[in-house]
Amino acid sequence: MNTSKLRAWSAFATVAAALLTPPASAQRLERSGSEVVSSTCAACHVKGEQGAPRIGDELAWAKRTSQGLTALTENALKGIRNMPAHGGNASLSDIEIERAITYMVNHSGGHWIEPLRESTPAAVRSSEQIVQTQCAKCHQDGLNGAPKIGDRAAWAPRLKIGLDKLVKSAVHGHGAMPARGGVTDLSDFEIQSAVVYMFNYGIAALPTEPRAAPAASTPNHQLIDGTEIYLGVVPVEALSASQRQGKVPSGKGYYHVNISLFDAKTKFAITDAQVKVKVADPIGLETKTLEVISANNTISFGGYFRMSGLNPYTITAQIQRPGTARLIEAKFDYQPR
Ligand code: HEC
Ligand code: HEC
Incomplete structure (x- = not known):
């Protein structure tokens, strides 16, 4: 290994070690999404017991994933109708549930990134906050052909397909545009408000x-x-x-x-x-x-x-x-x- 590779590797190892080291209070390592699914969720979600969205059923999951990971996790933690709280396994942490959901979503047509560490689920974020902290990375300067913030001429032809479809396109991502703009837990509503913000930015639109x-x-x-x-x-x-x-x-x-x-x-x-x-x-x-x-x-x-x-x-x-x-x-x- 040359030195720069070695340095990169040791930085990676440090991060990996930090991620894998449980906090003092934790008794065990966090399980991965696939482990949690096979030990717990599979019991219902493989065959679709009692109306559970089946792993691999893209349509069934698409309807639910529009809420975003935060809302889905909340429902899985609390339980919803025939879905028991924590999938019936009280020992699962929030992040393990999030990973399990991400795993099922990704095996049902989704492209979410498995969350790495405990995140504090935010309340609905303002469009400005979302755009300035995330979308602006590419949409500020038009990186790789991203339509620029406030550039109505660039946004208008895209909006012609309808706001709903444009939001769907951002949710799935394509080319250099990452799924959900690279933020797994953005809800469709938040993405929509970010798109509208980028379209409207700089325009005073008072009637x-x-x-x-x-x-x-x-x-x-x-x-x-x-x-x-x-x-x-x-x-x-x-x-x-x-x-x-x-x-x-x-x-x-x-x-x-x-x-x-x-x-x-x-x-x-x-x-x-x-x-x-x-x-x-x-x-x-x-x-x-x-x-x-x-x-x-x-x-x-x-x-x-x-x-x-x-x-x-x-x-x-x-x-x-x-x-x-x-x-x-x-x-x-x-x-x-
Ligand atoms: C005892 C059966 C059972 C088990 C075990 C189970 N689920 Fe479910 N799950 C369901 C059912 C039934 C539904 C559909 C509930 C509804 O919307 O009516 C569901 C729905 C869901 C949803 C969609 C919630 C929404 O807001 O639409 C998620 C996410 C989910 N389950 C995650 C999990 C995870 C993660 C596990 C494992 C940790 C798990 N489930 C284990 C039965 C189960
Ligand atoms: C890593 C760079 C990057 C980030 C971050 C990013 N985008 Fe994009 N986005 C692009 C590029 C590049 C395109 C143009 C893709 C094309 O038309 O092929 C694009 C296109 C879009 C489109 C138009 C899609 C279409 O079908 O015409 C929407 C809507 C969009 N982005 C929303 C967002 C939102 C909302 C965020 C923030 C949550 C975001 N983007 C973050 C790079 C990015």
Whole structure:
């Protein structure tokens, strides 16, 4: 071995030793994904007992992996329906469960990287945080043809296939673009918000019209905790072709409820919030988490709700912005015509 190889090898050996040395409190070595699966998970996940996603069944796993590793691990640790907590083996650590999941995912069409060390599962990260710490490594300078952050001309043709498909493409990776941008535990939602951020970066996208009216007297606008909230309600029949996104319901009395969010300070569209909407009249209540929609060069949140023309409605938007603990709640009165 020459010296540089030797140096590399000894650095590797040091890291490997550190990884393999259990902390003083641990009684044993951590098991690998394949060991955990064969000793514990295989009992149900090989044949698909009681509805367990079968190892090798790409479709069954694809549906679940969209949550990202952190959420999947949480469900496997707590148990979900017929899936027992910790797969029924309480001695398994969080990281061993993560590795086992990664192993099953990778044998079912996935390309996740087996986690090496104990990670603290983060709360939903903000799009800015994700982009600046990870995606920027390549997307800042356009390394290997990566579309640059804020370069709308480069992003627009890619967005033509639809935001969902673009997110899928980033999840699977191709060419020099690594799966999930190289971060195994990013959820699809976080990847989506990172993509939208890169598309929107540097563009002030405040709608000009509602801004012109004095904020307080516009019934469909509220300013809460530095967040500008705009409500739009349109009967499904009146939606333009480009606005018809997601699964458009057929039948009478459906409305598209749209929430646009802007940061009051920066004036940028907020695209990485989670928005839940409650539509209530004196008789009933419907609650939905809104989907991200892209139309007319802006990003907003939308969902379909059924309303009769008989009653006044209260539309309540609950908005969770990453990095802020407090839930923002905006109530609007609405009377369908
Ligand atoms: C006793 C049977 C059984 C064993 C053992 C078992 N599982 Fe499961 N697992 C299930 C079933 C059933 C489901 C489907 C639950 C559902 O979604 O209804 C499931 C679902 C899952 C999911 C998907 C969770 C989600 O959010 O969709 C993961 C991840 C998982 N198992 C991981 C594991 C791991 C890791 C092990 C081994 C440590 C394991 N399971 C052992 C029965 C089992
Ligand atoms: C190691 C470099 C690298 C990192 C890190 C990276 N990307 Fe990429 N990305 C690329 C390259 C190169 C392309 C262009 C690939 C091509 O079109 O062949 C690309 C393309 C994309 C595309 C367009 C895919 C398509 O089908 O057109 C999306 C979306 C994307 N990246 C999202 C992300 C996100 C989100 C992150 C951060 C979580 C990220 N990338 C991190 C290198 C990277």
